[in-house]
Amino acid sequence: xxxxxxxxxxxxxxxxxxxxxxxxxxxxxxxxxxxxxxxxxxxxxxxxxxxxxxxxxxxxxxxxxxxxxxxxxxxxxxxxxxxxxxxxxxxxxxxxxxxxxxxxxxxxxxxxxxxxxxxxxxxxxxxxxxxxxxxxxxxx
Amino acid sequence: xxxxxxxxxxxxxxxxxxxxxxxxxxxxxxxxxxxxxxxxxxxxxxxxxxxxxxxxxxxxxxxxxxxxxxxxxxxxxxxxxxxxxxxxxxxxxxxxxxxxxxxxxxxxxxxxxxxxxxxxxxxxxxxxxxxxxxxxxxxxxxxxxxxxxxxxxxxxxxxxxxxxxxxxxxxxxxxxxxxxxxxxxxxxxxxxxxxxxxxxxxxxxxxxxxxxxxxxxxxxxxxxxxxxxxxxxxxxxxxxxxxxxxxxxxxxxxxxxxxxxxxx
Numbered sequence: 352x353x354x355x356x357x358x359x360x361x362x363x364x365x366x367x368x369x370x371x372x373x374x375x376x377x378x379x380x381x382x383x384x385x386x387x388x389x390x391x392x393x394x395x396x397x398x399x400x401x402x403x404x405x406x407x408x409x410x411x412x413x414x415x416x417x418x419x420x421x422x423x424x425x426x427x428x429x430x431x432x433x434x435x436x437x438x439x440x441x442x443x444x445x446x447x448x449x450x451x452x453x454x455x456x457x458x459x460x461x462x463x464x465x466x467x468x469x470x471x472x473x474x475x476x477x478x479x480x481x482x483x484x485x486x487x488x489x490x491x
Numbered sequence: 492x493x494x495x496x497x498x499x500x501x502x503x504x505x506x507x508x509x510x511x512x513x514x515x516x517x518x519x520x521x522x523x524x525x526x527x528x529x530x531x532x533x534x535x536x537x538x539x540x541x542x543x544x545x546x547x548x549x550x551x552x553x554x555x556x557x558x559x560x561x562x563x564x565x566x567x568x569x570x571x572x573x574x575x576x577x578x579x580x581x582x583x584x585x586x587x588x589x590x591x592x593x594x595x596x597x598x599x600x601x602x603x604x605x606x607x608x609x610x611x612x613x614x615x616x617x618x619x620x621x622x623x624x625x626x627x628x629x630x631x632x633x634x635x636x637x638x639x640x641x642x643x644x645x646x647x648x649x650x651x652x653x654x655x656x657x658x659x660x661x662x663x664x665x666x667x668x669x670x671x672x673x674x675x676x677x678x679x680x681x682x683x684x685x686x687x688x689x690x691x692x693x694x695x696x697x698x699x700x701x702x703x704x705x706x707x708x709x710x711x712x713x714x715x716x717x718x719x720x721x722x723x724x725x726x727x728x729x730x731x732x733x734x735x736x737x738x739x740x741x742x743x744x745x746x747x748x749x750x751x752x753x754x755x
Contacts, residue, residue: 457596
């Protein structure tokens with residue numbers, strides 16, 4: 352029974368392959384003529400296929416947004432514990448880090464001397480998370 | 492070659508087809524940036540980034556729409572100014588910010604919050620631009636009234652101009668590109684304008700556009716022959732937005748003397 356089904360399936364696949372080969376080998380004109388002979392409207396079919404294709408593309412793109420949402424939620428569930436730091440250590444480390452090549456920053460103040468203690472702690476911890484500051488190295 | 496707007500390209504690549512899908516925290520995450528709300532001193536937002544990751548801090552004490560604008564603005568810096576250190580202060584969105592970097596970040600924010608590909612098809616359903624229409628868009632796109640008004644005026648669908656006035660005079664203005672640039676609004680408010688009461692009095696503005704002589708707004712001899720639609724809206728203490736829409740199409744045509752018409 353199973354062998355018979357497999358055999359039928361193989362034949363169907365072969366037929367589909369043959370039809371596909373024919374389609375690829377046919378010229379645009381031949382295809383349009385065949386569609387017309389079968390009573391179809393080539394423009395309508397192509398519009399329908401284009402719409403289907405666009406819908407598939409949009410759905411695939413939406414998956415990227417869904418992945419971003421899922422990723423963000425996963426990160427949110429991991430609480431970030433800010434280290435209690437010695438302010439003078441943090442200020443010193445921050446002063447050095449803010450000169451770091453490749454650091455992106457758009458902020459009200461460009462230098463650590465203009466920052467409040469709260470801002471120093473926040474940025475110090477952020478720079479640790481971003482991998483700019485190595486806290487173990489800065490403590491020594 | 493058509494320049495593709497980077498913010499709109501990003502939205503399209505994320506499959507955004509409706510305004511409600513513009514979730515800025517998810518978009519930020521996709522771009523490697525984490526958004527965090529906290530108390531900030533003296534600024535609304537800042538961004539710190541290194542390599543492909545960034546942390547955007549937003550002042551938690553601001554209104555929801557201001558927070559959205561701030562995230563979009565910082566994402567603009569992340570797109571355009573990666574690896575740079577900028578002194579920046581997120582301010583109320585205004586056209587033509589003095590600093591180029593801020594202007595670019597503001598432009599990116601405007602495109603991200605109100606992409607033309609979602610705004611224009613909806614805007615074309617409205618025959619005229621009024622504050623009622625602006626409020627509908629502001630609700631749908633979750634954006635501030637002034638940012639929405641600027642975006643809609645600059646969409647170049649209606650021949651209109653938007654002016655912000657305070658008691659100190661004109662603060663800023665912007666216009667649809669089709670509004671001929673020979674029309675430059677006056678510095679001071681004319682007492683005939685309903686905006687005068689919104690800025691100096693208690694009026695909340697006009698429910699509907701009113702007709703006023705164009706010379707109340709433009710210091711050009713030619714202005715005396717035209718009327719314009721004016722609608723004022725109080726937007727804060729001693730501040731109002733004014734929407735001017737032309738009534739006579741000759742105002743958006745070439746200057747009469749330049750096109751060879753006899754000057755009236």
